[in-house]
Amino acid sequence: MEKFDTLTGVAAPMPMINVDTDRIIPKQFLTTIKRTGLGRHAFHEMRYEDDGSEKPDFVLNKAAYRDAKILIAGANFGCGSSREHAPWALLDFGIRCVIAPSFADIFFNNCFKNGILPITLPQEQIDSLMAEADRGANAVFTIDLEKEEISTPDGRTVAFQIDPFRRHCLLEGLDDIGLTLEKGPAIDSFEAKRAQQHPWL
């Protein structure tokens, strides 16, 4: 997993609420057996016409936001299916950070496993960030995970919080599985005890 320390880039405003994972990556692209290549299908139905041409009004099709690295979104972002294809599609598109008033649990978890930083902030702060992001290519934000701070185009700083374990893993680009395997002896003894107590498992 790629480390996440600081990120500087344009933030695209997506003020919709309840952006579900079907919307982020529709099911016709779930038959892939790879993690990569989903970026061009991200937000497919909002992004493309039936004939495959781009819808000019969709935010990520606008010149200013084509290289956006940050999304600022409405409440309950990522609800619905557990598909990790949703963060894979965002990452492949180039999005490394999503800022929203709230996220669905599984999506929120999945982001961390893929080096994407989901930031939760109160609605008023989202509203003001959204207003700054509305300014197109000048909407360059910097996210500093170490300091837990967002610097906005207006030069404001907005503080956020990430739970310490996840922050540590993102900063170091740590592989969860490697970390857990170090606890092998604890898992072994847990299993031995359970086999005795609950022989049906």
Add this chain to the structure above:
Amino acid sequence: MAEARTLFDKIWDLHVVDPGEDGAALIYIDRHLVHEVTSPQAFEGLRIAGRPVRRPDATLAVADHNIPTTDRSAGIADATARLQVETLEANTKAFGVPYIPVDDIRQGIVHIIGPELGFTLPGTTIVCGDSHTSTHGAFGALAFGIGTSEVEHVLATQTLIQQRPKTMRITVDGKAPAGVTAKDIVLSIIGHIGTAGATGHVIEYAGEAIRDLSMEGRMTVCNMSIEAGARAGLIAPDETTFEYLKGRSMAPKGAVWEQAVTFWRTLPSDPGARYDTEITISAETLVPHVTWGTSPQDVLPISGAVPDPAAEADEARREGMARALDYMGLTPGMPLSAVKIDRVFIGSCTNGRIEDLRAAAAVAKGRKVAEGVGAMIVPGSGLVKHQAEEEGLDRIFIEAGFEWREPGCSMCLAMNDDRLAPGERCASTSNRNFEGRQGFRGRTHLVSPAMAAAAAISGHLADVREFQ
């Protein structure tokens, strides 16, 4: 005296391998269900790192999401879907994971076959790379959906790193009136608390109306917990649970069964146990429900009318409603029972079990599907299909003009050929009415199996109570 604990607390405490620092505990996973869509990248990850599957015996794989529901003897026509199923077969073989082949009678939707085979047991932790894993909570198991990276984590370590969720108890008091099913109970709960109402929580369902439900009904309720934003749903195990499990092929047997039941009886929440949130609903006032919009919380009694966005004070909600009505092709004020439908889908892990098919057959019996309506029954598993055929339900459906299909997820998410055409409107027993869920620009109204059958017969959304 020991502190009063909830069912959730008991299961959680039993599974903590390492409490961890910073609130992230390492918990043990007893059961892992695997399917074709969310596992290829996980197995690939294991292969790259040279890691084996730690507990193949605690893992069970099946293909369900993208397989055809028509004759499968010629294999899967769609090349990418076929590759995904073949990849699952190859991966399970390479890693020694038990796999139920597509032509096996036990094949079916992962959340239907787990319980059916007795793989799902009370007091366990169960995961699957699928959000509707919450279904298994009906057995008093802590069951939740995970992403593919976590699938890989469980395959490699049989554990997961988890933050402890909050708890919510939803008590449904009293008896549900005739015509009101588990689906109506859970739809009305979602309408009440909203799709983010239980975010970060595990819901325990309690109360007389829940206790009165069969295991099938309890599974329907727990299944849709995710549509209320919950991490998982739980129902305390009781005699109904034990009765259902006894004799299932993978359930414990003999003396071990007795030992297991003795333990399972200790699981229900202690009197006085505390929840972070409590909600009480009266079952007596419930009626059959139907969704009108593009979120499961957009739900109303069938006797209601399409709502008017102009009456909504909150701007974001008003815009969301207007967008949903535009997508759904509905006008405010129109009675829901006047909404004409093109298709009917009865199936999915929400409502693809035998009891669901019985309920639909009871309405369909001796009647005909309305002219111009395409109605499809997709049993949740080969065993459900077999039992329905033994009971003659297939005859009832076929005579009424329904299609009788092979088991799978089918038009619940339309990854195979079963999908709505743009603009088509469907009464569906599945769980999500998101835009495009059942096919590009398809329109979904979520209902119970009996209501879906009533809609098929009437040609429009209909109140099943008028059929009894």
